[in-house]
Amino acid sequence: MTERRHLPYGLSAPATLVLTAFMAAPLVMVLLLSFHTFTMATGIRPEVSLANYVEVLGDGYFHTIFGRTFLLAAAVTGVAALIGVPEAYIIHRMRPPWRSIFLLVILGPLLVSVVVRTLGWAVLLGRNGIVNAGLTGLGILERPAEFMFTMTGMTVALVHVLVPFMVLSVWTSLRRLDPAVEAAGLSLGASQATVLRRIVLPQAMPGILAGSLIVFTLAASAFATPAIVGGRRLKVVAMAAYDEFLNSQNWPLGAAIVVVLLVAMVTIVVGYNRIVERRYRQVFQ
Amino acid sequence: MAFLEVQGLVKHYGSTPAVDGVDFTVERGEFLSLLGPSGCGKSTTLMAIAGFIEPTSGRIAIDGRDMAAVKPNRRNIGIVFQSFALFPHMTVTENVAFGLEMRRVAAADRANRVADALQLVRLDAFADRYPKQLSGGQQQRVALARALVIRPDLLLLDEPMSSLDAKLRDEMRVEIRDIQRRVAITTILVTHDQTEALLMADRVAVMDRGRIQCIGPPHEVYEKPGSAFVSNFLGRTNLIAAEIIARSPGRLRLAVAGVEIEAVGEATGERTTLSIRPERVAFGEQGLPGRVESCLFMGGQWMYRVATQAGELVVLRPNEGGAPLATGASVHLAWPAAAAHIVHD
Numbered sequence: 001m002t003e004r005r006h007l008p009y010g011l012s013a014p015a016t017l018v019l020t021a022f023m024a025a026p027l028v029m030v031l032l033l034s035f036h037t038f039t040m041a042t043g044i045r046p047e048v049s050l051a052n053y054v055e056v057l058g059d060g061y062f063h064t065i066f067g068r069t070f071l072l073a074a075a076v077t078g079v080a081a082l083i084g085v086p087e088a089y090i091i092h093r094m095r096p097p098w099r100s101i102f103l104l105v106i107l108g109p110l111l112v113s114v115v116v117r118t119l120g121w122a123v124l125l126g127r128n129g130i131v132n133a134g135l136t137g138l139g140i141l142e143r144p145a146e147f148m149f150t151m152t153g154m155t156v157a158l159v160h161v162l163v164p165f166m167v168l169s170v171w172t173s174l175r176r177l178d179p180a181v182e183a184a185g186l187s188l189g190a191s192q193a194t195v196l197r198r199i200v201l202p203q204a205m206p207g208i209l210a211g212s213l214i215v216f217t218l219a220a221s222a223f224a225t226p227a228i229v230g231g232r233r234l235k236v237v238a239m240a241a242y243d244e245f246l247n248s249q250n251w252p253l254g255a256a257i258v259v260v261l262l263v264a265m266v267t268i269v270v271g272y273n274r275i276v277e278r279r280y281r282q283v284f285q
Numbered sequence: 286m287a288f289l290e291v292q293g294l295v296k297h298y299g300s301t302p303a304v305d306g307v308d309f310t311v312e313r314g315e316f317l318s319l320l321g322p323s324g325c326g327k328s329t330t331l332m333a334i335a336g337f338i339e340p341t342s343g344r345i346a347i348d349g350r351d352m353a354a355v356k357p358n359r360r361n362i363g364i365v366f367q368s369f370a371l372f373p374h375m376t377v378t379e380n381v382a383f384g385l386e387m388r389r390v391a392a393a394d395r396a397n398r399v400a401d402a403l404q405l406v407r408l409d410a411f412a413d414r415y416p417k418q419l420s421g422g423q424q425q426r427v428a429l430a431r432a433l434v435i436r437p438d439l440l441l442l443d444e445p446m447s448s449l450d451a452k453l454r455d456e457m458r459v460e461i462r463d464i465q466r467r468v469a470i471t472t473i474l475v476t477h478d479q480t481e482a483l484l485m486a487d488r489v490a491v492m493d494r495g496r497i498q499c500i501g502p503p504h505e506v507y508e509k510p511g512s513a514f515v516s517n518f519l520g521r522t523n524l525i526a527a528e529i530i531a532r533s534p535g536r537l538r539l540a541v542a543g544v545e546i547e548a549v550g551e552a553t554g555e556r557t558t559l560s561i562r563p564e565r566v567a568f569g570e571q572g573l574p575g576r577v578e579s580c581l582f583m584g585g586q587w588m589y590r591v592a593t594q595a596g597e598l599v600v601l602r603p604n605e606g607g608a609p610l611a612t613g614a615s616v617h618l619a620w621p622a623a624a625a626h627i628v629h630d
Contacts, residue, residue: 180370183337186358188384188435198383202374280374 034255044251052256062240062257066264069237072151073220076158080215083159084166085208089200091167092174106168109161118228121157122148125229149231157229158219165218166211173207174200205280213269220265237261286349288313288471289334289439294343296329303329305495307343314469316462318486320476322518326495327475331441334473336360347438358387360439363432363470367444369424371416377403377427378412384435402434405464422453429461433468440465442474446481458484479519483507491515508562513628516560523566523598524628525559537627542594544573550627558628563588563601565624568610572619573598580609591618 034052037045056062091102109117124130125147132144147153177200185195223238230236235243237257244254287310296304304326311317319327332338334345336357345352352360363384372380381402385395403409406426416424425445432440445461446454462485465472476482482489483503490500491514499506499515510516513524527539529552537548539559548559564586575593587609589600598618602609610616 178368178370180366180368181372183335183357184364184366184370184372184431185383186337186356187335187360187362187364188431189358189361189387190383191358194387199372 030255030258033252034259036252038250038252043249052253053260055253056256056260065235065237065240066260068151068234069220069261070264070268072154072158072226072236073216075151075155076162076219077212077216079155079159080163080166081208081212084163084211085170085201085204087163088167088170088174088204088207089196091171092177103171106164110164114161114224115228117161118157118225121153121160121225121229125153125156148229149233151230151234154226154230154234157225158222161225162215162218165214166208169211169214170204170207173204173210177203202280205276209273209276213273217265217269221261287311288315288348289473290344290346291330291334292344292346294330294333294345295341296326296333296338297341302326302495304333304340307492307495307497309490309497309500311471311473313471316465316472316474316485316487318474318476318482318489319492320479320482320489320518321492322477325492327477327492328443330492331443331473331475334439335362335364335441361435361437362439362441363435363437364441364443365425365428365432365445367447369416369428369448371424371427371431373416376413376415377408377419380416380427381431381434384431388435398434402430405433405468406430421449422457425449425457429464433464433470438471440470440472442472444476445474446476446478454481461485483519489519491518493518509626510560510628511626513558513560516626516628521563521599523561523563525561525595525598527557527559529555529557536622541573546573546625547622548625548627549623552627559625560628561598561620561625563599566598566600566618566620568600568602568616569619570617572617574615574617577610577612577614577616580612582609591616593618 033044035048035050037047037049037051039045087106091099091106094102112120122129126132127144127146127148129147131147132141135141136144147156181199181203182195185199186192190198221238222236223242226234226236227239230239238261241254241257241261244250244257248254289311291307291309294304294307295302307326307330309317319330321327329338333340333343334352336352336355347360372383375383378399381399382395385398390398399412400409403412406429408423408426408430411419411423416427419427428445442461446457449457458481465485474482474485486503488501489503489506491498491506491510493514499511506515507519510519510522516522516524525541527541527546527548529537530540530545531538532551535549535551537550537552537557539546539548539557541559573593573595575591575598578590578592578597580590581588582604585604587602587604589602589610591598591600600618
């Protein structure tokens with residue numbers, strides 16, 4: 001009996017150890033670090049002070065960076081949902097051989113290294129890139145559009161890599177849909193569009209919610225794509241923290257930025273989750 | 286002209302026919318059951334009537350109007366699906382009101398009709414529940430109310446009892462039949478359960494391999510099945526090989542394992558097959574000799590297996606309170622001439 005009771009703890013021990021050592025401990029250390037002080041002359045000093053938080057939360061420079069990060073994450077989430085939800089529905093309605101093939105196509109971006117993929121976008125979107133060459137060559141645009149080092153460019157590149165998470169998550173919830181409910185809606189006189197809006201979409205909400213949370217958190221903490229496509233002028237929070245750690249050597253300030261980002265994201269995610277779950281309570285049961 | 290006409294319905298999937306030339310008609314207010322094993326084409330036929338499957342060829346007309354160009358959402362057909370297919374994110378009221386909303390029925394009228402429909406299926410107390418908070422039987426009633434509230438021209442029931450447990454199934458059969466009679470709606474039931482088909486429908490069409498094998502009122506189809514498949518599928522039967530000795534109009538003299546008997550029907554050739562229902566066979570002084578192999582108690586009846594020269598026969602005798610025949614007993618089996626039917630393979 002005793003052995004039986006201890007078995008679950010024994011089985012979860014390896015994962016617990018790994019998470020404690022490599023996730024919980026560093027987080028606590030970052031949290032402690034964020035209360036320390038730093039000057040160029042003295043380096044890091046283990047005092048307890050709120051100075052870093054006062055700087056992050058009070059300085060307009062950081063406000064801009066945080067604002068930009070969350071605007072970017074929200075835009076990426078919105079566009080990923082607009083593209084991903086119909087895509088997931090189409091995948092859902094496909095017949096077996098095509099379904100697997102197109103799932104692989106959708107997962108494609110995740111199979112390519114982040115640097116290669118992002119530099120690929122730089123080639124496409126650059127001033128003399130293929131997109132601009134095409135648009136000006138066809139006479140659609142007079143002058144090349146600015147994609148590189150703009151929010152648009154960053155959004156496009158992030159949506160490209162994050163949309164698979166939305167598609168997979170929505171597809172998973174569509175697979176639980178009884179195929180007869182669509183027929184039932186039609187037989188009651190609804191048009192195909194009404195069936196999608198009133199019957200399919202509400203039941204896909206758990207998947208859309210889960211996908212949105214994944215896409216939002218990954219977009220808000222993205223580093224490589226904004227760094228390459230957005231450049232130094234359009235800093236996001238992850239780049240700001242990176243700069244404090246590696247360029248200014250101001251680790252405590254970097255730690256405070258990271259903690260604020262983490263708290264803000266957890267708040268947004270939990271709040272959003274609450275609202276949507278309350279609205280679509282029946283679907284989540 | 287019949288209310289629903291199905292003529293020469295054919296549906297091919299690739300080169301295999303799922304429905305291979307089906308013709309039938311249903312009168313206004315009639316309850317027809319399509320009965321058959323899985324893969325016989327009954328569901329395909331139903332979905333073609335509903336408009337979800339496009340027939341390869343054939344004609345479907347409701348009230349004289351050809352349905353070929355009419356989309357499923359314009360056919361005004363109520364359907365109860367096997368899984369019930371309720372909308373899980375809507376309450377019972379919202380589920381039932383959906384079809385009226387699509388027909389742009391005014392809110393006040395809609396509320397009245399939903400209330401009436403829920404009263405019809407005895408669910409008025411559950412109007413604000415969600416489908417997951419209801420039992421299987423209640424969910425089925427919601428599905429029925431949702432299909433009936435739009436006052437459809439035709440009600441289609443697609444294996445509606447198969448996800449209910451046995452006791453509930455018996456209750457719902459009677460209840461659905463009563464509701465169907467009360468609102469007098471033309472109904473087609475698809476089922477693989479012969480008891481259900483016989484109990485509920487005005488007429489039964491037995492299907493096999495994409496064709497209707499036999500169609501008629503339940504007792505006629507049961508008594509005069511016409512083919513070995515139908516007699517076996519509609520309840521239990523004994524199939525016996527017989528030699529034809531003499532013919533007179535509508536009657537035959539036959540020899541079964543050397544014993545002379547009479548049967549109703551016509552047959553050509555020298556040999557034929559007889560179908561005799563187990564409950565029509567009796568033990569007597571004369572007739573086909575045999576030996577009791579086993580005897581099973583079924584409450585209201587005893588089921589005997591009797592070995593004879595013509596093969597093993599099943600005999601059902603009512604339980605009249607006495608002791609059954611012992612295993613190994615020598616018996617003679619006899620039946621009225623009208624109980625022996627000629628069947629074709």
